[in-house]
Amino acid sequence: MTSTLPLDAVRGWTTDPVVRAAHRLDRSGFDPGSAPDAVVHAESVEDVVAVLAHAQATRTPVVVRGAGSGLSGGAVAGEGSLVLDLTRLNRITELSAADELAVVEPGVITADLDAAAAAHGLRYAPDPASAAISTIGGNIATNAGGLRCAKYGVTRDSVLGLDVVLADGRRIRTGRRTVKGVAGYDLTGLFVGSEGTLGVIVGATVRLRPIPVRTATLAAWFTDFGAAAAATAALTAARLQPAVAELLDAGCLEALGADGADSGAFLLVQTDGFGADAEIEAVRAVVEPFAVRVDLAADEAEAEALLATRRGALPALEKLGRVLVEDVAVPRSRLPEAVAAITEISRRSGLRIATMAHAGDGNLHPILVVDGDLDDHVWATAAEVFQTALDLGGTLTGEHGVGLLKRRWLRAELGDTAHDLQRELKAALDPHGLLNPGKAL
Amino acid sequence: MTSTLPLDAVRGWTTDPVVRAAHRLDRSGFDPGSAPDAVVHAESVEDVVAVLAHAQATRTPVVVRGAGSGLSGGAVAGEGSLVLDLTRLNRITELSAADELAVVEPGVITADLDAAAAAHGLRYAPDPASAAISTIGGNIATNAGGLRCAKYGVTRDSVLGLDVVLADGRRIRTGRRTVKGVAGYDLTGLFVGSEGTLGVIVGATVRLRPIPVRTATLAAWFTDFGAAAAATAALTAARLQPAVAELLDAGCLEALGADGADSGAFLLVQTDGFGADAEIEAVRAVVEPFAVRVDLAADEAEAEALLATRRGALPALEKLGRVLVEDVAVPRSRLPEAVAAITEISRRSGLRIATMAHAGDGNLHPILVVDGDLDDHVWATAAEVFQTALDLGGTLTGEHGVGLLKRRWLRAELGDTAHDLQRELKAALDPHGLLNPGKAL
Numbered sequence: 109m110t111s112t113l114p115l116d117a118v119r120g121w122t123t124d125p126v127v128r129a130a131h132r133l134d135r136s137g138f139d140p141g142s143a144p145d146a147v148v149h150a151e152s153v154e155d156v157v158a159v160l161a162h163a164q165a166t167r168t169p170v171v172v173r174g175a176g177s178g179l180s181g182g183a184v185a186g187e188g189s190l191v192l193d194l195t196r197l198n199r200i201t202e203l204s205a206a207d208e209l210a211v212v213e214p215g216v217i218t219a220d221l222d223a224a225a226a227a228h229g230l231r232y233a234p235d236p237a238s239a240a241i242s243t244i245g246g247n248i249a250t251n252a253g254g255l256r257c258a259k260y261g262v263t264r265d266s267v268l269g270l271d272v273v274l275a276d277g278r279r280i281r282t283g284r285r286t287v288k289g290v291a292g293y294d295l296t297g298l299f300v301g302s303e304g305t306l307g308v309i310v311g312a313t314v315r316l317r318p319i320p321v322r323t324a325t326l327a328a329w330f331t332d333f334g335a336a337a338a339a340t341a342a343l344t345a346a347r348l349q350p351a352v353a354e355l356l357d358a359g360c361l362e363a364l365g366a367d368g369a370d371s372g373a374f375l376l377v378q379t380d381g382f383g384a385d386a387e388i389e390a391v392r393a394v395v396e397p398f399a400v401r402v403d404l405a406a407d408e409a410e411a412e413a414l415l416a417t418r419r420g421a422l423p424a425l426e427k428l429g430r431v432l433v434e435d436v437a438v439p440r441s442r443l444p445e446a447v448a449a450i451t452e453i454s455r456r457s458g459l460r461i462a463t464m465a466h467a468g469d470g471n472l473h474p475i476l477v478v479d480g481d482l483d484d485h486v487w488a489t490a491a492e493v494f495q496t497a498l499d500l501g502g503t504l505t506g507e508h509g510v511g512l513l514k515r516r517w518l519r520a521e522l523g524d525t526a527h528d529l530q531r532e533l534k535a536a537l538d539p540h541g542l543l544n545p546g547k548a549l
Numbered sequence: 550m551t552s553t554l555p556l557d558a559v560r561g562w563t564t565d566p567v568v569r570a571a572h573r574l575d576r577s578g579f580d581p582g583s584a585p586d587a588v589v590h591a592e593s594v595e596d597v598v599a600v601l602a603h604a605q606a607t608r609t610p611v612v613v614r615g616a617g618s619g620l621s622g623g624a625v626a627g628e629g630s631l632v633l634d635l636t637r638l639n640r641i642t643e644l645s646a647a648d649e650l651a652v653v654e655p656g657v658i659t660a661d662l663d664a665a666a667a668a669h670g671l672r673y674a675p676d677p678a679s680a681a682i683s684t685i686g687g688n689i690a691t692n693a694g695g696l697r698c699a700k701y702g703v704t705r706d707s708v709l710g711l712d713v714v715l716a717d718g719r720r721i722r723t724g725r726r727t728v729k730g731v732a733g734y735d736l737t738g739l740f741v742g743s744e745g746t747l748g749v750i751v752g753a754t755v756r757l758r759p760i761p762v763r764t765a766t767l768a769a770w771f772t773d774f775g776a777a778a779a780a781t782a783a784l785t786a787a788r789l790q791p792a793v794a795e796l797l798d799a800g801c802l803e804a805l806g807a808d809g810a811d812s813g814a815f816l817l818v819q820t821d822g823f824g825a826d827a828e829i830e831a832v833r834a835v836v837e838p839f840a841v842r843v844d845l846a847a848d849e850a851e852a853e854a855l856l857a858t859r860r861g862a863l864p865a866l867e868k869l870g871r872v873l874v875e876d877v878a879v880p881r882s883r884l885p886e887a888v889a890a891i892t893e894i895s896r897r898s899g900l901r902i903a904t905m906a907h908a909g910d911g912n913l914h915p916i917l918v919v920d921g922d923l924d925d926h927v928w929a930t931a932a933e934v935f936q937t938a939l940d941l942g943g944t945l946t947g948e949h950g951v952g953l954l955k956r957r958w959l960r961a962e963l964g965d966t967a968h969d970l971q972r973e974l975k976a977a978l979d980p981h982g983l984l985n986p987g988k989a990l
Contacts, residue, residue, distance in 0.1 A: 278970075285943075302734055341647065529736065
């Protein structure tokens with residue numbers, strides 16, 4: 109039986125203070141103020157089972173961790189807890205070009221999976237901005253999004269099946285290798301986005317999709333955000349669905365050094381597939397009346413130059429201070445109201461807030477730029493942003509997860525009964541509350 | 550409290566034997582041999598709550614029903630049970646073109662939703678063959694598929710949120726109005742496909758998508774299924790992803806009256822979007838070397854003529870006898886083996902089995918054509934088809950659901966632990982087992 113396996117039989121187990129200290133934080137900016145009691149670098153599923161048996165026997169909370177690139181505090185771990193680090197489980201077990209799928213361990217870096225798929229003309233469609241550093245397991249735990257979601261879906265839409273160790277050590281396989289399938293409840297979907305609170309994902313079967321044969325890129329500059337938002341609403345009304353539609357507000361452009369009539373807002377659009385060029389022309393025709401300037405990339409190099417503006421925004425803001433990246437989403441039609449409200453919150457609070465948005469799905473990243481510590485004033489300001497999203501019929505978190513930071517507002521979003529039901533499911537799967545307690549719910 | 554509301558306060562409640570008899574069957578071909586004790590045509594959510602309160606107080610099993618078009622026996626109801634018919638809850642409450650979503654009651658006919666969306670240049674992307682008769686609630690209960698799934702996803706991918714009455718009468722809202730969102734566990738996904746066993750869906754927020762600007766259609770005929778399967782594998786290898794890729798085997802073509810060198814298999818392909826024409830040319834270039842004949846539709850009328858072959862297959866088979874429509878799925882690379890095995894099962898059993906398949910996602914519909922009753926020999930033959938799918942790494946059901954008919958094989962597919970976990974979730978949500986007992990699990 110697994111419970112007879114002592115934890116010190118696990119090779120990757122350590123109480124080294126340096127390792128423990130390095131495993132107390134993620135990229136949320138939240139510091140638990142202490143380090144976990146121990147860290148286990150699992151090297152096999154047996155190690156995971158042993159850790160959970162130990163946790164059950166000693167009633168020790170377990171914080172599962174990938175690359176620690178999360179932005180909501182989901183992987184933060186303090187005194188009294190054990191960190192289960194899965195980054196050494198990093199093999200791509202199978203890549204089937206014929207079935208357009210891959211079977212991976214959770215510690216695989218998302219960009220590495222994408223690169224392996226590219227050798228077959230395929231890609232892993234979800235494209236979180238963190239792909240170069242985050243793990244597929246972490247992406248699954250938070251149901252990570254990215255730039256291409258409106259057209260290609262979020263992480264959940266690319267996960268066909270999971271291999272999970274439950275809190276009590278039972279191991280289950282969910283889902284299947286087929287694209288479609290309705291045998292049994294959707295346990296796969298339940299574990300995706302559960303932030304390490306329902307089980308430990310030790311393997312995943314993910315869907316791969318063809319790399320589009322062609323991509324076309326356009327950028328537009330506006331006098332103000334209202335004009336840019338009107339342009340994106342006009343794209344929707346024209347029933348266009350680009351692969352990428354990214355907005356930057358004046359705060360982002362200011363950090364990038366822009367000024368003048370074209371520094372009020374920026375919109376980057378990409379179309380893809382056999383009709384990419386015809387589709388981008390349709391986009392141009394819709395956007396042009398609202399914009400000060402529209403640039404259509406003639407080649408790959410020009411496209412990269414336009415993308416650089418979007419990519420450069422966060423690094424430019426990071427040069428101005430410590431950043432807190434928020435992640436609310438609203439119905440697309442409420443985007444202008446959301447940005448106006450956030451601008452007003454910034455003015456009132458005296459905190460610099462710059463906003464970038466995935467226009468196609470209404471997901472906004474208001475970025476609070478802070479001089480010094482993330483103090484109560486910062487969190488109170490973030491709370492106003494959360495409340496704005498809820499007031500507009502939106503959500504606290506489009507793609508980063510609830511983690512520690514957004515728990516306080518979760519009940520307001522879900523409603524009492526749905527929140528209770530979530531707790532009942534958690535209790536059914538983890539009755540002693542050992543998996544990432546205090547997170548997500 | 551709801552439990553004080555007596556069932557006879559519900560206007561749509563009846564024990565009329567004619568109504569009861571009409572509500573004992575769905576389209577699965579399975580006859581429970583008796584009729585339900587009563588039928589309630591709910592006209593409000595309050596009616597649903599009253600029925601569930603009555604069911605709890607009297608420990609009466611409740612079978613929720615839409616149009617009764619299910620093919621797996623999920624809506625079959627016999628003596629001792631109460632049928633909760635939701636077809637009168639059939640309003641489209643909201644249709645937002647700006648947010649590309651609709652809020653609907655469960656009894657809305659799927660095609661009616663699609664037609665309402667079309668007025669705004671939008672469509673409800675899942676397209677079950679039953680769309681003209683089935684309800685959106687039934688589609689959600691079975692996570693229905695259709696022809697466009699490989700490119701546009703299944704029902705689950707178009708459901709943003711649900712309004713659900715739980716077995717104990719609590720009402721919850723799951724999900725959201727935004728395209729993305731990761732606050733809390735994915736209860737929406739859990740209820741989609743749960744076949745009326747976890748709660749009663751009384752409302753849904755569904756995503757709408759732009760109608761493609763252009764569609765192109767091609768048909769190809771082959772000497773045998775192996776050649777057609779090789780052509781579809783070549784399409785995959787060429788990293789093409791058509792919107793529709795439908796296969797018919799020789800049994801289907803024979804029923805349609807075909808003979809000659811081109812009667813071994815039929816492939817219908819549709820591409821859509823701005824690049825539809827360029828993409829269909831790429832499809833033609835790949836398919837042509839494998840085919841006896843390839844026809845590219847020059848206009849809408851020619852496209853309809855090619856589609857008629859696919860659409861006519863099931864009606865042609867229905868003229869030859871009583872049909873049992875199966876619904877297995879296999880990883881795409883195993884399609885040729887699956888069809889070969891099914892052909893062998895047909896030969897051995899002496900039962901005519903014709904197979905149509907959604908080639909893009911490996912979902913096969915082997916259609917057993919029966920002279921007379923669905924007797925033990927028929928079910929035993931169907932069982933061989935199920936086992937074939939499982940042996941090839943596939944699933945019992947791609948899009949129709951487990952219902953009554955496939956329960957026996959479910960544990961073999963899911964594995965003991967995953968099956969146990971599903972039962973634990975069911976017990977947490979419906980401790981007295983009153984919601985569609987004996988189905989799905």
